Amino acid sequence: MFFVIRVAFWLSVAILFIPSDPQTGEAPRVGLVNAFLAAKATVADFSGFxxxxxxxxxxxxxxxxxxxxxxxxxxxxxxxxxxDPQAEKGTLNEDDVALPWQGPENGPA
Structure with missing residues (x-):
């Protein structure tokens, strides 16, 4: 459970550095105190979950x-x-790649 909270925290921190979309208008202003109080309430809610x-x-x-x-x-x-070490290239020998001859006399009837 702590892992999920930690990942959510770091994703939130990363999202904070993403600039807001200039086409949607000015981003809402959130004061530091308001953000801290909201985070404190969220942590208190998580602790009682x-x-x-x-x-x-x-x-x-x-x-x-x-x-x-x-x-x-x-x-x-x-x-x-x-x-793991990679297999050497070209490990096939001549017998592996040789196809048996199938001429007209050896072909299917």
């Missing part, structure tokens, strides 16, 4: 665990792929 919805909290935790397990497995697969 598991108390209000324990089943949703357990399910969310299981989903995060599954996601983390899949991410770890994906990184492990990528590491193995990058760590």
């Amino acid at each position: 598991c108390d209000r919805n324990p089943d949703a909290c357990v399910t969310g935790g299981a989903a995060v665990d599954l996601f983390a397990s899949k991410a770890e497995n994906g990184v492990r697969m990528l590491y193995r792929y990058l760590d």
Whole structure:
């Protein structure tokens, strides 16, 4: 659950640096104090979420665990792929690429 909150925080920080669209008009002004109070209220609401919805909290935790397990497995697969030596090029010999002759006398009847 902490991972999701952390990702949401960093995505929010990244979104803050995106300029607003000049075609839609002037962006609304939000004071620093108002933003801080809103963030404080949001954190307080998140801290009580598991108390209000324990089943949703357990399910969310299981989903995060599954996601983390899949991410770890994906990184492990990528590491193995990058760590394995590549096969040498041109490993086929003449017998592998030679096709048997099928002239008119050896062809299908």
